[in-house]
Amino acid sequence: MSVETPVRVAVSDAHQLRVKSLPSWSPWAAAVAAIAVAFVLIYLTSYGGTVLTGVVAAILFVIFMGIAAAVVEGRRSARNRMATILIYGAFILALLPLVSVAWTLISKGTARLDSNFFLTSMNNIGAFDEKGGAYHAIVGTLEQAGIATLITVPLGIMGAVYIVEYGRGFLANAIRFFVDVMTGIPSIVSGLFVLSFWVFTVTPLFNNGRAGYSGFAAALSLSVLMLPTVVRSTEEMLRLVPGALREGAYALGVSKWKTITSIVLPTAGPGIVTGVMLAVARAAGETAPVLLVAGGLSSINFNVFSGNQSSLSLFVFEQAGVASEFAPGRAWTAALTLVVLVLVLTIAAKLLARRNKLAR
Template sequence: MTTISPPVSAPGRSTDLRGRSLPALAVLGIAVAALAVAAAVVYGTGIGGAVLVIALGLVLHLIGTYAASSAVEGRRKARNRVWTTLVYSAFVLAALPLVSVVWTLLSKGLDRFDGNFFQTSMNNIGPRDPNGGAYHAIVGTLEQVGIATLITVPIGLLCAIYLVEYGRGRFAFAIRFFVDVMTGIPSIVAGLFILAFWVLIVSPHLTGTGRPGFSGFGAALALSVLMLPLVVRSSEEMLRLVPAPLREGAYALGVPKWKTILRIVLPTALPGIVTGVMLAIARAAGETAPVLLVAGASAAINLNPFENNQASLSVFVYQQAGEASKYSPARAWTAALTLVGLVLILTIAAKLLSRRNRLSR
């Protein structure tokens, strides 16, 4: 009977399939030591502050981690640890400005986050009056952005569908070219265009007064000019990501092209389209220059977007930040927090609605 003996391992070679690993406490200790050495060097020589300490500590941490990991785990895992640390560091570096903005808004914007701020306007409010709110500006922002969205989304979505499903030749190339050009135009140019076209030419003839027609609707038109290229480009990219076999399967079943677009392509691309629309809304809600040009500024409540001046939250922040009153900065910060909160609420609601519609299908 023949017996098979187990293979004999080479001298000095471990038979354990799992290699040695650098303990987590060792990595933490290297990080603490790197920060300590960096602090000693920076503050000892007086060449910088906390930012330089963190930057130098990161470099020392990478060097120490690579050396320790090479000795324990090998060069391959050492390089992996170094690149992993760089990726996490880049994420933290990118998140720091966002966290700083959110913290600043919350710390300074909650001072006037009360009922008076959301229920009153700045009408008859003097520089020594601590009251006064942004009710008129909130109403103006909601109406202007809402009208701009109603104008822009159908036009932008239909334009994107044409470019993806039907557009060929020079005409489609010209549309893409002008959309790309419109993406980079300054907001003040959009405001000047609506001022010259709508406020100074069209509105005087419509009203019959012969006077320039400053209104919230004019601001909505200017915002729609800024939103349109964003909606078109984002929708176009999302429609292009829809797999071709979905279209081909519908065509093979005899489904018309318009119904394939309506029932298959658009629902598949809906989450991405909603994201692009919300980015356009966020940009429009924060614009100040075009609203100042075509809607002016008003301290009173104006619920009619088609007549007279109408304020917005961005204009309100701009005005309050420049007022010579000790109560104005608090109003400006609270208005900025309100604007961010409105955009956040709209984004969450749109995401939930698109997700629900997608699941229901």
């Protein structure tokens, strides 16, 4: 009985075994072509400027790449390539404002980065004096934001612990609802609340009937703004802690409060720190509450409980409206100082949170 030998199918062209794809230089060629066409159609014909030329070039780049991919790779691969280009484009589009803000702050805010700016105040500084600094505003920002953080963080964390670990029924839902409502209130509303309650009602009882503007009142106003952010962020982080950790602790006979303080909170620590720093960043950049209840001051005042006080955000607001050629430089440098201050605090808090072994 004869056995038939299987017939081999000869492949004449080795390229048929490979999927066709665009060469690696094709995106650069498409980008150059898109820029050239947009430059000719928009810029040279005076239909628009640089911004419109860039927008048209981006649209043409997507079209050129889609056509090239459809011809060479097929329609399915072309759709995938275009989706990838759009995702990268959205990322770049979202990144542009951040880069622009950072570049503007650095380029304009370094003009007054000197010892005089950080070691002097605006006391007795006239419109024609190029000196003067923000030492009093830096002191006010650190004291106000620090006191607001000391007030808000314990209240916010305890409120979130109650909602997640203990709260059930109507009360927990009501607290969550009002926290959500407070998240979107304007900053001037919190300033007016503290102005009417603390400055005009409470402080006259201990100040011979006179209203008491102070940095502490500004800290109270900032804490009203920070509280909902801390509560909501802490609540979400606590919900992400696996239930198995709680159950394991309960199985070993650990009480509920000790499980929360020793297991749940340390595990959610990095996320809680992130939420706290977001709240601190918002509080440090608020102007309206400080203007309403602290009043602002051009000289140094270390006593946060008595007398007017300034802050960096209020200093930027005041200098931006001063009719002096030296005021814009102070405003930009103060804005850069505020951003760097928040950045340093955030990095320090992140480094402290990373030292927690349970959170790794």
